[in-house]
Amino acid sequence: MNAANAALRVGTRGSALALAQTTAIANRIGALAGAPVDIIPITTHGDTSRESLSSLGGTGVFASGLRESLLAGDCDLIVHSLKDLPTGAHPGLAIGATPKRADARDVLCARDGLTLATLPVGARVGTGSPRRAAQLRSLRPDLEVVDIRGNVDTRLARVAEGDLDAVVLAAAGLGRLGRLDQLAPEFLELSAWPTAPGQGALAIEVREGKADRRLAEALAAINHGGTQATTAAERLVLARLEAGCAAPIGATAVVDDGLxxxxxxxxxxxxxxxxxxxxxxxxxxxxxxxxxxxxxxxxERASRELLAGGAAEFAPLKGTS
Incomplete structure (x- = not known):
């Protein structure tokens, strides 16, 4: 954004969900900055590979392509699902804003209105998340957990076609696609089913250094302090444990009554x-x-207690107490 009327170029993954959430945020930033907006779809390795997420090496497979484009000057900022963003800082880049978080819960989308409790023995439930797979096996060891990839519609189609009995998805993603009212899924409460650190939140990443004043002011306006703090707490647990997507970790932070x-x-x-x-x-x-x-x-306190409780003995963690 050098010229006063230059378009603000916003990089994003090209999936329907990524485009939906990016467009909503980009329009807010453009309105606040008084600038037109161009959405720049970017294909990442995680989008083209059919391998499981854990075998691909984790969340960074979605972030790396976006970051390369930002550093190359192909866009002015990029929008990530925060749960897809590695916890370590990336040289030359910084988080410019964390907008207010959407629903952090997971949902079960099942055939015939079934719930997690009423799925029959041996029912096939799809997920690509090691954390969700571990939670399913913990609560319903009689289910068959099927490793799947693909966008929201691809996953839901496997239920509609009878290949799967249910899939577990993020409520925030379905909400941003306008699908929650259509599907009537079962919401899995965070107290019993904690979700991925940062789930439901977005992160706006920019190049380090002096930003255009209008862009800097727009980012400051959409940043949400409570979301910034709660997602930081959740993601710091991942960082302290040196855990990636292969480590089944759920974390939930809230700010309530001054705590x-x-x-x-x-x-x-x-x-x-x-x-x-x-x-x-x-x-x-x-x-x-x-x-x-x-x-x-x-x-810091939670991480130390998890390690002292033996987490590193049964989960793929690198952290030490």
């Missing part, structure tokens, strides 16, 4: 073991700085 609460659970891949840690901190204020300090505090 920041964090609960994190590590599962064994087969779902037979798990360890949970819950901690709270009182931020000195609700400023972004103090909220992030509280997030770092609870994440």
């Amino acid at each position: 920041l609460f964090l609960t994190a659970t590590v599962y064994s891949p087969d779902g037979t073991r798990k360890v949970t840690s819950s901690h709270a901190a009182t931020p000195e204020s609700h400023s972004a700085h103090h909220l992030v300090e509280a997030a770092e505090d609870v994440a």
Whole structure:
């Protein structure tokens, strides 16, 4: 954005979901910055490969192509699903904003109105997430968990065609596609079914350095302090444990009544073991700085407790106590 009337180029993955969530955010930023917006679809290795996510090496397979385009100057900012973003900082880039989070829950989309409790023994449930697979095996070891890839419609089609009895998806994604009212899925509550760190949230990534004033002000306007703090707490657990997508970890943080609460659970891949840690901190204020300090505090304590509880003995973690 050099010229006053230059279009703001926003990079995104090309899936229907990515385009839907990016367009909504880009339009907000463009309106605040007083600039037209161009959406730049970018194909990543994670989009073209049919291998499982864990074998591909984790969440970075979706972020790397977007980041390369941003660093090359092909776009001015990129929009990530925060759960797809590696926890480590990327040289030359920074998170410019974390907008208000959508619903962080998972949902079960099953045939014939079935629920997780009423699926018959041996029912085939699809997911590409090691965390969801471990949770399914923990709660319903009698189910057959099927590793799947593909976009939302591809996954739902396998249920409609009878190949699968159900799939587990993110409520936020279905909501952004306008599908929740059509499907009437079962919402899996976070207290019993914690989701991926950062699920339901988006991250706006920009190049480091002096940003265009209008863009910087627009990003500041859409940043949500509570979302920034809660997702930071969840993702800091991943970073402390040095865990990637092959590690079945669920984490949920909330800011409530002046406290920041964090609960994190590590599962064994087969779902037979798990360890949970819950901690709270009182931020000195609700400023972004103090909220992030509280997030770092609870994440550090929870991580140490998870490791002390034996998480590294049964889950693929690299962290040490």
